[in-house]
Amino acid sequence: MLNFLMIVIEQSLIYLPLALGAYMSLSLLKVPDLSLETAYLMGAFFGATALSYVVEYSLWIGFMVTMFASICGGALVGLTSSFITSYGKVPHLLSAIITFGLFNGIFQYFSSSYQSLAGYENVLMLFSYGKQYPEIGGLIIGCTFVFILYIYLLSTQLGYSFAIFGFNPLFFKHFNISTPYVFITGIIIANGLAGFSGFLFAQTSNFIELNMGIGKSLFYITTLILGRSVIYHTKISIGIPVAGVFLYFLIQQVLLQIGFNLQYFTMIQSLLILLILLTIYKKDRSLPLHDQLGV
């Protein structure tokens, strides 16, 4: 039972930053942000590159540097996609696809399609809780740090601006406030978080791979819908991505334990989304469904 819970917690912590990023862009800004998938890859790549430079330093320094590098990697993707959207007057879905193509090429130019991290020190092993969970300490510290900053950010004026943008993107124009500033900053932060998540995955799995971000959109949409199905009484709550990501891995591990063939897990995810949308969302018509994704 302890092992079961630890697996759920460990997996949830790895993907929590991605869920937080998705919550910011999909739920607050209400932008169909597929560039999170690219940010996930580039964050892992930047973090892995930084890892090769910190081999001689202490684990704490290595942890801070790689964390910062991975957030920067993701943020760079966010900056590119949001810049194309804001100044190129291109729909964000399209600019996210363009960004995917651009960074796919950049990644392959600077790295091979698969890179092993087995030769480097594991910067997440700051403390070790038992022999089987040596990375849990690093994961908790990294996620707590990000989580606190995230809560603080959402309580600031800028944080509220993201939610206002989601409900009325033209609001700022009426008050002579720069709309691109709010939009670009929001997307950069969201993608930076996805980048950090990508690095956490790369470090815990010991590799980075060109296709590692592909398919993550279904994951973060599912987590947000799952989270909203639990915390549906409030329109905005940071509990949504947290509960969503925990529930996602709880369901996944329960299915595994009962012997369900996870070959069909993608189908289960889609059915789950459909079920929640048809039951909980339909029941409570006061729930906001302004955007196409409904998250």
Place this chain on the structure above:
Amino acid sequence: MKKILKNITILLCSFLGLGLIYYFLLPTIFKDNQKNNEVHAFRIAVFQPATHPALDEIAQGFMDVMNDSKQKYIFTRYNANGNKILMYAQAQEILQKSYDLVFTIGLGCSMAMKELTAKQNNHIPIVFCAIDDPVTFKLQGKNITGVIDQADYTKQLDIVLQLRPSIKKIMLIYDVSQGSGLEKDKEIIRSILQDKNIALQAVEINNLTEIQQKATAFMNQVDLVMILKDNTIVSGIDAIIKLCQKYHVPLLASDLNSSEKGAALAYGIYEYDSGVHGALQAKLILEEGKIPRDVPVIAVDNMVMKINRHQAETQGFYLDFDNIIIADVILL
């Protein structure tokens, strides 16, 4: 006057004769000289689905043997990086560039080339490698031959059970989207293990990122993790090695290169030899002008078990390594 006209006619005929000699004879002599000075180089495309040591070794074995002859060969390497769309695009490109021969490694590349050549009625010779059952996948034709690499799971599992008879449950991780007979291999392994009263836990994945999520749940319940000759898994073996080290469960690979990367046990052929055999077939086609169909398909069967001593201990596979007396077992 007549004499002048006669002289002019003789002169014109002489010029005409010289012209004809210059036009027809000299180029032939010149061409012959060129032929004597230059050796024609055959252009070969080496086509592989992804990057991992086993595939690279096959390609290296092939190129080394081809280069070890008087005939000149120019190689162009194609790597699909695990991307099936890119694989078909590269197969198209290979056909457009009209190579003298294509050396394909693995089922995906071989099937892509076979389908395209059949569709476009192109007869470019194909020499395949690293395929266990070409008949099932209808990898046959006038322009196709190659090297078969058949796994021997009975012997592989027998050796492992001789080394550790207490094994009661084995986890098999494989990529279902590969479609290269891995499902069939799983069933073979299941039936072998059933006879030995050993349970099999199959973990099907679609891409490398799923390994961590799906395999972790069973790591505490199994005595051995097994992987097949699966391009996806072998190219991304680091995630499995890490899990095996973390949970102290030994990893059994079905290719020898994985033992150097960190698998405690690895059973298979020397991949380099597959490439060597492929090169010998390619030489028969290019240098002796044989039709690929007439070149018999060869099977490579020099299988050994490699034990990575350090990794075996890290993955909880403790043995009296110095007193192992099983044939075909090599200690690293």
